[in-house]
Amino acid sequence: MSVFTEANRKAFDDLASSYDSKPWQITLSNQVASALRARKPQLGLRATAEPAHVRLLDYASGTGAVTRALGESVSCVRAIDISANMVARYNAAAREAGVSEEQAFAVEGDLFAAEVAEALTAPQWYNFDVAVVALGFHHFEDPALAVKRLAERLVAATGVLAVVDFLPFEHEPGAQMQETIRQHGFTSAGLERVFKAGGLEDFKFEVLSEPAVLEDREGRKKERRVFIATGRKAPTVWGKLAGWVGGLQDGVGGQMAMRPDQSGGGMFMPRKDAS
Numbered sequence: 001m002s003v004f005t006e007a008n009r010k011a012f013d014d015l016a017s018s019y020d021s022k023p024w025q026i027t028l029s030n031q032v033a034s035a036l037r038a039r040k041p042q043l044g045l046r047a048t049a050e051p052a053h054v055r056l057l058d059y060a061s062g063t064g065a066v067t068r069a070l071g072e073s074v075s076c077v078r079a080i081d082i083s084a085n086m087v088a089r090y091n092a093a094a095r096e097a098g099v100s101e102e103q104a105f106a107v108e109g110d111l112f113a114a115e116v117a118e119a120l121t122a123p124q125w126y127n128f129d130v131a132v133v134a135l136g137f138h139h140f141e142d143p144a145l146a147v148k149r150l151a152e153r154l155v156a157a158t159g160v161l162a163v164v165d166f167l168p169f170e171h172e173p174g175a176q177m178q179e180t181i182r183q184h185g186f187t188s189a190g191l192e193r194v195f196k197a198g199g200l201e202d203f204k205f206e207v208l209s210e211p212a213v214l215e216d217r218e219g220r221k222k223e224r225r226v227f228i229a230t231g232r233k234a235p236t237v238w239g240k241l242a243g244w245v246g247g248l249q250d251g252v253g254g255q256m257a258m259r260p261d262q263s264g265g266g267m268f269m270p271r272k273d274a275s
C-alpha cells in the first residue's frame with residue numbers, strides 16, 4: 001500500500017467511531033442522499049420500493065451513507081472501503097437494521113491497488129448496475145485509474161458510475177486531513193476526460209444548489225460546492241455490432257430480421273460472457 005493510501009486508511013480508521021455523530025457530517029450525508037435519490041432515473045434505478053434485480057456497488061462506502069440513501073431501490077449492495085473500522089461500522093449498522101448479508105455487506109479492500117485482492121475478483125464483485133462513490137474521489141491517489149477500475153465492474157451498455165464530490169477547493173497546507181487528499185476537487189471538463197478515458201459515455205455533471213459546510217476539530221467552518229457526475233459504461237464491441245445490425249434491420253424495413261429458426265445464435269450474436 002502506498003504511503004498516501006496508508007494515510008487514508010489510518011485517518012478514516014481513526015474517524016470511524018465519530019463519523020456519524022457530527023452534526024455537519026450528518027447534514028452533508030443528508031445532502032448527498034437527497035441528491036442521489038432525486039436522480040434515481042439517471043442512475044438507472046426505479047423509484048419504487050420493490051426493486052427488480054438491481055446491484056449497487058457502494059465504493060469507499062464509509063459507514064454506508066450511499067447504501068442508506070439507495071438501498072430501497074436495489075436488490076443487493078456490495079460495499080468496499082479501505083478502512084477496517086468503517087467496514088465494521090457499515091456491517092454492524094446493516095445487521096442492526098435487519099438487513100441481511102445477502103442484501104448488503106461491506107469488505108475491506110482497494111480496487112486501485114497494484115494487485116487487487118483475489119477475493120475481489122469473484123463474480124459477485126462484477127456486473128454492477130450502478131457504482132456510487134460519495135465524497136471519496138478527492139481521497140484517491142489516481143482518479144483516472146479509479147474510474148477505469150470501477151467501470152470494469154459495471155454491466156456493459158447500461159451500468160452507471162456516479163461520483164459525488166467537491167468542485168475545486170483551496171489547498172490548505174497543514175490543515176487536518178490534508179495528507180489524505182490528492183486532488184483538491186474536480187472540474188466538469190477534467191472529470192469528463194477521465195470518464196471518457198475509462199470507457200464511460202453520456203457524461204452528466206450537475207452542481208448542487210446548496211453548498212456543503214464542513215467543520216474542523218476546532219469548529220472552524222468552510223464551504224464547499226458539491227457536484228454529482230454520472231456516466232454510462234459503453235457497450236462491448238459485440239453489443240455495438242448487435243446494435244449496428246439492429247439498426248440495419250430497421251433501415252431496410254426488417255428485411256434482415258432473423259427467421260425464428262435462426263434465433264438461437266450465429267456468427268454475429270454476442271456471446272453472453274463477452275466483455
Ligand SMILES: C[S@@+](CC[C@H](N)C(=O)[O-])C[C@H]1O[C@@H](n2cnc3c(N)ncnc32)[C@H](O)[C@@H]1O
Binds near residue numbers: 013061081109111112
Ligand atoms: C469522506 S469518506 C466518505 C464515506 C461515504 N462514502 C460517505 O459518503 O459518507 C471517504 C471514504 O473513502 C475511503 N477510502 C479512501 N481511499 C480509498 C480507497 N483507495 N479504496 C477504498 N476506500 C477508500 C475512506 O476509508 C473513507 O471511508
